[in-house]
Amino acid sequence: TTEAPKADTTAAAPAAKPPLSQPLISNIYTADPSAHLFEGKIYIYPSHDIEAGIPENDKGDHFAMRDYHILSMDSINGKVTDHGVGLDIKDIPWAGRQLWAPDAAFKNGTYYLYFPVKDKQDVFRIGVATSKTPAGPFKAEATPIAGSFSIDPAVFQDTDGNSYMYFGGLWGGQLQRWQKGAYDANAPEKEPSTDVPALNARVGKLSADMKHFDGPVQEIKILDEAGKPLLASDTKRRFFEGGWMHKYQGKYYFSYSTGDTHLLVYATSATPTGPFTYQGVIMQPVQGWTTHHSIIEKDGKWYIFYHDTQLSGKTWLRNIKVTELKRRADGGIETIVP
Numbered sequence: 001t002t003e004a005p006k007a008d009t010t011a012a013a014p015a016a017k018p019p020l021s022q023p024l025i026s027n028i029y030t031a032d033p034s035a036h037l038f039e040g041k042i043y044i045y046p047s048h049d050i051e052a053g054i055p056e057n058d059k060g061d062h063f064a065m066r067d068y069h070i071l072s073m074d075s076i077n078g079k080v081t082d083h084g085v086g087l088d089i090k091d092i093p094w095a096g097r098q099l100w101a102p103d104a105a106f107k108n109g110t111y112y113l114y115f116p117v118k119d120k121q122d123v124f125r126i127g128v129a130t131s132k133t134p135a136g137p138f139k140a141e142a143t144p145i146a147g148s149f150s151i152d153p154a155v156f157q158d159t160d161g162n163s164y165m166y167f168g169g170l171w172g173g174q175l176q177r178w179q180k181g182a183y184d185a186n187a188p189e190k191e192p193s194t195d196v197p198a199l200n201a202r203v204g205k206l207s208a209d210m211k212h213f214d215g216p217v218q219e220i221k222i223l224d225e226a227g228k229p230l231l232a233s234d235t236k237r238r239f240f241e242g243g244w245m246h247k248y249q250g251k252y253y254f255s256y257s258t259g260d261t262h263l264l265v266y267a268t269s270a271t272p273t274g275p276f277t278y279q280g281v282i283m284q285p286v287q288g289w290t291t292h293h294s295i296i297e298k299d300g301k302w303y304i305f306y307h308d309t310q311l312s313g314k315t316w317l318r319n320i321k322v323t324e325l326k327r328r329a330d331g332g333i334e335t336i337v338p
């Protein structure tokens, strides 16, 4: 017979996908999602993972990304639009390889895309590109931001109008090579593993044009409950990479990845530049080696954008997700088990 089988009306309808904690898009691999509310929508600035065929190593050579796709959603559960390539490595005059985790900001009618990429000497620097629209295309400045180094820029705009860039990442992110004030190509490939204060993220206030540092970059301090700096050996709490700043009820929350222990954790301070006091775990390890996030408020609820490797099972081919971030009455963040 050519008659189509009758629908089995007794069978349960397929379960609706839970709206949260599912890959947001599957047409390309994406990671390191920096989310922002621009023009009434959620814009996401992720890394665009590709299969470059480079073997996995502790320097992250397998993360050989070459462009950014910018995404948007009308609402947290809404359709995701892929706006296509917003910036290509071939259009960054000083770039060598590895376009890693970006972030974005808006000021005075201009959108700014901040991106880490290795220069032609294989040293990570942070660049900036501009556009009149949040989806780009973005045009890169001719040189990296003077005084920038390492990876993972996160730009926070405070309620008083000041903007700050947090940045840095260990191992492949090269932060351990900047301990003498200049790049040291002969420095160890990893941070010290002994009981010395941990290396930390850097913060620099941005100039009014958002393209330079306004004054010296500082290393932030992250302290334990006794007011002592976290130690390099304290790998479940010390900073590794992927910093993000948000403000909640007047307090500054600096959150980050612990890298080789695969946690997202946070520390708080009364000021945007610290010192910060370690508070706890935001998210337990996801599938895949890296863990990287952003946090935004939308319609009175807080959300965390993050990634895992659900679609590929490969650490270098990730997919971004979002889930709700819940707080205790004291403002502390409840730990998410992804």
Ligand code: FUB
Residues within 6 Å of the ligand: 031, 032, 047, 063, 100, 101, 151, 152, 169, 241, 242, 290, 291, 292
């Ligand atoms: O995507 C490349 C790198 O992996 C990022 O810069 C890190 O934060 C980690 O997610």
